[in-house]
Amino acid sequence: MELEKVIRDWFFDLYFDALTAIYFASMNDFNSFFASENYKQKVHPDESKLLH
Template structure:
């Protein structure tokens, strides 16, 4: 399983609250609405940093983790017409495409008491 992590900054026009709402209520459902999401995406997580006293201010407005079984599935998903025509055009509505940081990880869960 490959985990693709995307660190993103919101557009200057959006407040933090507007950004979180748009990401969770509009973009995530749009992302999951295409058939390729059901076929290739194994897990999709959107996270938004919380400011807590004693911790540094977040450097990014969101973290998106998308899990695929293989690079082939990743490439097939992101090259699909549905992604290119429906999902990708929406991304620039709420985050800065030219500032995205991407990581590819081979995740190893050491402990997960949430699922046991």
């Protein structure tokens, strides 16, 4: 899998302590995920602490 190669090649050199890969079957699924109340209330508030 290409993502596994990227992780092996880059992950440790970039000093990340976590990585998440999210796959969606369609753009509708993608849009639904980011529009969901669960995402807005639980995930989005932490993004400013997790994404740099």
